[in-house]
Amino acid sequence: MLQVNVLRNNPQWVKERLAVKHFKQLELVDEIIVLDDERKRIQSDYDNTQSKINTASKEIGKLMAQRKKDEAEELKNQVAGFKIQVNDYNALLIGNLKVLTDKIVLLPNLPSTLVPIGKTPEENVVTKQSEINIALPSNAKPHWDLIKQHDIVDFELGAKITGSGFPVYKGKGARLQRALIEYFLQFNTAAGYTEFIPPFMVNEASAFATGQLPDKEGQMYHATEDNFYLIPTAEVPVTNIYRDTILKETELPIKMTAYSPCFRREAGSFGKDVRGLNRVHQFEKIEIIQIVHPDKSYGVLDEMVAHVEKLVQSLELPYRILRLCGGDMSFASALTYDFEVYSAAQERWLEVSSVSNFENFQTNRMKCRFKDVNGKMQLAHSLNGSSLALPRIFAALIENNQTENGINIPKVLQPYFGADSI
RNA sequence: GGUGAGGUGGGUGAGUGGCUAAAACCAGUAGUUUGCUAAACUGCCGUACGGGUCAAACUGUACCGAGGGUUCGAAUCCCUCCCUCACCGCCA
Numbered sequence: 188m189l190q191v192n193v194l195r196n197n198p199q200w201v202k203e204r205l206a207v208k209h210f211k212q213l214e215l216v217d218e219i220i221v222l223d224d225e226r227k228r229i230q231s232d233y234d235n236t237q238s239k240i241n242t243a244s245k246e247i248g249k250l251m252a253q254r255k256k257d258e259a260e261e262l263k264n265q266v267a268g269f270k271i272q273v274n275d276y277n278a279l280l281i282g283n284l285k286v287l288t289d290k291i292v293l294l295p296n297l298p299s300t301l302v303p304i305g306k307t308p309e310e311n312v313v314t315k316q317s318e319i320n321i322a323l324p325s326n327a328k329p330h331w332d333l334i335k336q337h338d339i340v341d342f343e344l345g346a347k348i349t350g351s352g353f354p355v356y357k358g359k360g361a362r363l364q365r366a367l368i369e370y371f372l373q374f375n376t377a378a379g380y381t382e383f384i385p386p387f388m389v390n391e392a393s394a395f396a397t398g399q400l401p402d403k404e405g406q407m408y409h410a411t412e413d414n415f416y417l418i419p420t421a422e423v424p425v426t427n428i429y430r431d432t433i434l435k436e437t438e439l440p441i442k443m444t445a446y447s448p449c450f451r452r453e454a455g456s457f458g459k460d461v462r463g464l465n466r467v468h469q470f471e472k473i474e475i476i477q478i479v480h481p482d483k484s485y486g487v488l489d490e491m492v493a494h495v496e497k498l499v500q501s502l503e504l505p506y507r508i509l510r511l512c513g514g515d516m517s518f519a520s521a522l523t524y525d526f527e528v529y530s531a532a533q534e535r536w537l538e539v540s541s542v543s544n545f546e547n548f549q550t551n552r553m554k555c556r557f558k559d560v561n562g563k564m565q566l567a568h569s570l571n572g573s574s575l576a577l578p579r580i581f582a583a584l585i586e587n588n589q590t591e592n593g594i595n596i597p598k599v600l601q602p603y604f605g606a607d608s609i
Numbered sequence: 610g611g612u613g614a615g616g617u618g619g620g621u622g623a624g625u626g627g628c629u630a631a632a633a634c635c636a637g638u639a640g641u642u643u644g645c646u647a648a649a650c651u652g653c654c655g656u657a658c659g660g661g662u663c664a665a666a667c668u669g670u671a672c673c674g675a676g677g678g679u680u681c682g683a684a685u686c687c688c689u690c691c692c693u694c695a696c697c698g699c700c701a
Contacts, residue, residue: 247627
């Protein structure tokens with residue numbers, strides 16, 4: 188959530204930034220400022236009247252003690268009048284605040300000046316690309332055929348148990364999945380990230396804090412009986428560890444990592460994008476999250492990108508890094524880098540990681556602050572990235588490493604997998 | 610699911626209608642003093658939104674799990690909800 192003061196200080200600039208994200212309702216900016224002016228006025232009236240009541244009440248107490256009943260009664264009558272006013276102001280204030288928050292919550296985060304102008308994924312900027320040197324056998328298959336051939340992932344079975352998009356990993360497939368999880372966590376903790384196993388369902392407040400609500404309500408599975416949401420990413424529960432928290436500056440940066448299954452309804456998706464493991468309703472992901480000093484967040488973003496890059500490199504997968512354009516960025520992000528790996532059999536790039544700096548957009552919603560050296564309260568910055576999402580890594584690994592005789596396992600995974608091939 | 614207890618500031622924990630933003634202690638912090646790997650003493654030490662100021666000082670309001678209610682006045686009384694703990698039941 189943006190801070191009202193940011194809008195007040197430079198409404199024109201805010202509108203320009205919002206336009207980069209192709210946000211249409213720019214009039215909201217001015218509306219919010221007007222509402223905030225009103226808010227201050229009403230608040231002031233309310234405070235002043237309430238102050239009169241408080242003063243009178245104390246006076247009444249004294250008069251009662253002095254047994255001056257008549258004077259006390261007279262004051263009570265006055266207070267009754269003030270109370271009517273206070274109630275009116277209060278009603279106005281509540282109404283005002285409701286409209287104000289409803290509107291400000293609609294504003295996406297402002298994109299950083301590094302964000303490329305553009306609307307569609309085609310306008311993302313490739314900042315780095317590795318070589319693509321995959322030699323596939325002549326009878327190379329896409330992963331949805333390979334998994335059947337080797338009987339390592341079963342979609343039909345998942346569809347029977349739950350529904351489409353809930354794959355069942357089996358035998359060596361399950362083992363490879365577990366090896367990846369173990370390896371990724373190991374890689375992250377070795378870099379100083381503390382491991383967490385969070386709840387896989389969150390309440391409304393948590394889903395709101397990281398920006399999933401109200402923006403992506405329909406994308407999450409909702410357990411209505413208890414009003415819990417199945418997490419779409421570990422980012423939600425793990426970032427919320429620091430909701431309503433005041434940190435010491437010396438506690439920053441905070442580095443966390445977590446494995447979790449991720450649940451996404453993916454309403455409206457169709458076509459080749461959803462084939463096989465490319466897009467599913469339940470998948471595994473390891474996330475890295477940092478909470479940092481505002482001055483450091485862009486340096487940390489680079490550091491996290493470098494971290495994920497090393498991890499992808501270690502898997503020996505061709506990859507590229509994209510800086511997302513304004514139109515392709517998420518609601519809460521100020522700057523996002525996506526990682527894609529090349530799937531040789533599908534002849535396409537698959538997104539496997541998204542690393543973002545949210546600046547204080549999430550922390551403002553979450554009230555995650557710290558006291559700086561001058562004793563001033565400041566919002567921290569939050570960042571997160573996938574390190575990594577499993578299904579597409581799984582898909583690219585088996586496609587790119589297929590041979591006439593089976594599937595080779597990359598060296599770094601062999602100790603975790605317990606064999607060098609499938 | 611049942612029964613009981615309870616939710617107060619970073620922590621422990623007082624406070625049962627006005628003198629309480631809230632004792633005391635611990636932690637933290639600034640300093641004084643002695644000087645020997647530390648102790649003693651003193652000050653400061655909640656958050657949010659306003660006013661005020663270059664910035665402070667200062668000042669108004671709200672907040673003692675959340676939301677309602679009673680009252681001139683509520684941390685304190687009443688109602689609803691949430692959560693935590695203990696025991697029982699059930700269970701991986």
